[in-house]
Amino acid sequence: MALSANLYLRQSQSLVMTPQLMQSIQLLQMTHFELSQFIAQEVEKNPLLEFPSGDAETGSERGADEDDGYARQTEDAKSDDDYDSGTEVMSGDWSDRADGAGANRMNDELDANYANVFPDDGVPPRADAPELISQWKSMPGGGEGAEAYDLDDFVAGQVSLRDYLTQQLPFVLPDVADSLIAQNLVDQLDEAGYLHADLGEVAERLGADPADMERVLAALQTLDPPGVFARNLAECLAIQLRQKDRYDPAMQALVGNLELLARRDFATLKRLCGVDEEDLLDMLGEIRQLNPKPGSGFEAGISEAIMPDVVVRAASDGSWLVELNPDTLPRVLVNQSYFANVAKNGEDHSFLSECLQNANWLTRSLDQRAKTIMKVATEIVRQQDAFLMHGVDHLRPLNLKTVADAIKMHESTVSRVTSNKYMLTPRGLFELKYFFTVSIGAVEGGDSHSAEAVRHKIRTLIMQESPEAVLSDDDIVDILKKSGIELARRTVAKYREAMNIASSVQRRREKRALAKVAGF
Structure with a gap:
């Protein structure tokens, strides 16, 4: 079969994604901050794009002031040139320049004092603390007509957890070798302030004695914020309780059995801690006041305010x-x-x-x-x-x-x-x-319900339950069915766990203990 070239004319349709179409699609999903950055870049590289001025009249006045200032600077420059060239200046403007280098030169050559005798006519000083201007009129910049200040000049810089701890190291570890070990441990902290490094590996890498590593770590655990350099949650709580002088044997037993506390197994905890129910609830109240993430107060990034679109x-x-x-x-x-x-x-x-x-x-x-x-x-x-x-x-x-x-x-x-x-x-x-939201089926012909609305209803039912009538997942299913919501028990359990709500057994133990202490 012979091969030959042929020419055909055919029509077809296809979707072509041009660069501008792709950019338009990206503009739709940009946030306000991303869109502002994109427009700023376009204005910078496109000479025909510009941002609108806020007030034309203000801009005109500012332009006139700048022109006047430019004219004054030109006259001053001309006067300086005339004076430097030896030209005798017999005008009333020469005395106005009794300021800076011109005043010093005239003082030397004319043997006179041409310093400014009216200091109040100068540029008003900036305010040292703008928030106190209304209360202290005598402070610099507190009078009327003071120069405008920039609030950014008074904003404190953000300090990271690493910098905050580094500033405290010389006070607890003055030795240079200990400071090097401490700095290495500071660099291995996570955002919550926990230390997950193996001290044996760190000691081998640095060529240090394991005993010195433990001594340095014990010193680091006394730093602020309390609980930093802990290796687990129990150690973090123990460090904070020691600093409050509340780490007695009963509290030590409670902190050592946090898994029982998570299950609300109060009977076993009372036996292990050797306390009654009232003392156990007081200890639980102290535990709730502790910070499980001591390093969370130091933000790693910049928080952005949400603006509604x-x-x-x-x-x-x-x-x-x-x-x-x-x-x-x-x-x-x-x-x-x-x-x-x-x-x-x-x-x-x-x-x-x-x-x-x-x-x-x-x-x-x-x-x-x-x-x-x-x-x-x-x-x-x-x-x-x-x-x-x-x-x-x-x-x-x-x-x-x-x-x-x-x-x-x-x-x-x-x-x-x-x-x-x-x-x-x-x-x-x-x-x-x-x-x-996802649609939840209704009972026989009723309107469907939103998953978010169902979760809110489950949360409301659990919050309103009494210690004697704690609702199980099956009870919640029956109540929802009576209100026209068809939901399986495993779905109720999934929603409850997603909202971080304990099971009915754990809630019953906690609510009965609280009711007993309250005298109900």
Whole structure:
């Protein structure tokens, strides 16, 4: 069979992901902080993009002041040049310069004192403590017309756990060799302040005596915060109790049997500790006051405040007003006049045309992003109207497909919009993902229920139970079935464990002990 080349004409459809389309998709799922950074980078590299000024009038006044200052500096420079060249200056301006180097030169050459005799006319001093200005008028910067200060100048820098402990080392370990061992152990602490390193391996690596390692570790465990350098939870609690002088034999037995405490096995704990029920509950109260993670107070990263993207308010007619938060809306302008004036040059026309195309695409993408967020948020509010009016018990089951079909968009688009976006409602601040929950089946023809609403109902039932009538998982299943919720016992147990709620046996022991001590 002979091979030959043939030419055919054929039509086909395909989805092409252009770079701009991919960037538009990424803009949908960006947070406010990420979007601000992205826009700042675009403004920096695109000469046609700029941020809008906050107040045009203020900017004009500032520009006039800067022009006046530039004119004054020019006159001063001219006077200096005239004076340095030997030109005799017979004007009234020379005495105004009795300041700095000019004043010192005239003092030497004219044998006179031209220092500033009116110090109150100078630049007002900055405030040393701005929070005390209203209380102490005599402090620097406390008078009227004081120079504006920057609050960032008065913010204390964040100290890490490692730096905080390093500052205390010279006071407990003055020896250089011990300090080197201690610094190595400080570097191996985790974020909670626990030491998971093997002292034998550390001693072998450093060439130190194991006894010295134990002595250095004992000294490090006396540092602040209490409980740091512990190797497990029991040792952490023991260190804190020793510093409070409460580590007696009974407390030692309690700390050594934390697994019994987790199971609320009070009968065995009373026998091991040799105390009655009242003393045991007092000891439990002291344990609850301790910090199981002593290093958690030192943040490893920078915490960011959550800003809502959508604000929901109640209207006068009983409906809901859904608005985009103006503080999170990106603001960027395209300078068309700059393009018209500069693009006349043939060499720069192609570059500026590309910049104009990218700028217009960015503004359209940001506008489309805002419209898409508004559509999704409005549909969520319409679907969850009962939740906004009555609370979590009336949260409806909702999925992405329902919202996508209602607003005529794809599920993936709705998923990107609801990622890391927050809505401020009269019920509080919620992530948009919060309103999408699994549906729980109802009893014979009833309406389905939201999984979050069911978890809230289980939590409420357990909080309202009495010591004599602690609800088991089977009891909770029966109560939910009477209220129209069909749920298996293993699902109730899974929800209860996810909410960190103990079993019915453990809750019964704890509540009966507390009721007995309270005299009920």
